[in-house]
Amino acid sequence: SNGINAEYGADEKEVEILAKADEEFNIEKGRLVEQEKQKIRAFYEKKEKNAELQKKIQMSNLQNQARLKLLKQRENHLDEVVANTTVKLRTITNDLGKYQGMLQGLITQGLCQLLEPNVLIQCRQKDLQLVKDVLDKALKQYTQLSGLDVDINIDEKNFLASDIAGGVQLSARDGKLMVSNTLEARLDQIVKQKIPEIRTKLYGNNPNRRFFD
Numbered sequence: 684s685n686g687i688n689a690e691y692g693a694d695e696k697e698v699e700i701l702a703k704a705d706e707e708f709n710i711e712k713g714r715l716v717e718q719e720k721q722k723i724r725a726f727y728e729k730k731e732k733n734a735e736l737q738k739k740i741q742m743s744n745l746q747n748q749a750r751l752k753l754l755k756q757r758e759n760h761l762d763e764v765v766a767n768t769t770v771k772l773r774t775i776t777n778d779l780g781k782y783q784g785m786l787q788g789l790i791t792q793g794l795c796q797l798l799e800p801n802v803l804i805q806c807r808q809k810d811l812q813l814v815k816d817v818l819d820k821a822l823k824q825y826t827q828l829s830g831l832d833v834d835i836n837i838d839e840k841n842f843l844a845s846d847i848a849g850g851v852q853l854s855a856r857d858g859k860l861m862v863s864n865t866l867e868a869r870l871d872q873i874v875k876q877k878i879p880e881i882r883t884k885l886y887g888n889n890p891n892r893r894f895f896d
Contacts, residue, residue, distance in 0.1 A: 761881060765874055769848065772866050776849045783813055789851050789864040790814070790821035794833055796862045799855035801834050806851045808842040814851065 776782045786806075794802060806814045814837060826832060843852060843865065850865035 757882075761878065764881065765870070768874075769867070769870060772870060773848045775866070779813070782849065783817055786810065786813055786849075786851065787817040787821045787824070789869070790817065790853070791824045791828070793851065793853035793862040793864045794821070794825040794835075795828060797853060797855050797860055798829065798831065799833065799860065800831075801836075801855060803836050803838055803854050804851055805838045805841060805843050805854070807845055807847065807849060809845065810849060810851075811837070811839065811842075 775785065790804065793804075804814065804818075818835060818837070822833065822835060843850075848866040850867070850869065852861065852863050852865060854861045
């Protein structure tokens with residue numbers, strides 16, 4: 684009977700060991716399965732986040748493209764306004780009385796900017812006689828404004844390009860000082876000063892604008 688008991692005890696022990704091993708295996712198996720599940724979850728979460736991020740990037744790109752397109756359209760519109768003004772500017776020279784008065788003003792203004800005792804004036808070849816005709820008046824006006832005298836020469840060899848709209852160019856000290864008072868140069872200055880105002884009139888105020896040049 685002792686032998687049977689011993690054998691039974693050994694069997695019980697073995698069953699216990701097997702049961703424990705089985706339990707540990709199930710625990711380990713459960714842990715591994717959970718670990719895999721977490722990996723899969725993390726993988727899909729990451730994939731979802733990446734997809735969300737890609738979506739945001741795509742939306743942002745589309746918004747930027749739309750914004751750039753709008754800005755481009757606005758700039759084109761402004762360019763059109765300037766181009767139309769340039770065309771109108773060229774017609775001013777057709778009205779000789781008006782253009783002569785303008786030339787006088789441009790010469791006086793240029794002299795006031797230079798404030799030099801000797802000045803050389805350049806103009807288009809077709810404007811030579813007009814410039815000669817207004818020179819005395821421009822000089823008189825300059826002396827009244829500045830209290831200074833000036834010796835003016837007109838360059839009759841080197842004319843301004845014939846395809847410009849008109850106006851004059853004044854220089855002193857052998858070209859070291861120069862004032863470009865061609866109609867294009869004046870328009871360019873006016874456009875630079877007026878662009879913020881034109882933008883506001885065309886498109887309203889932009890709350891994001893910090894610079895107005």
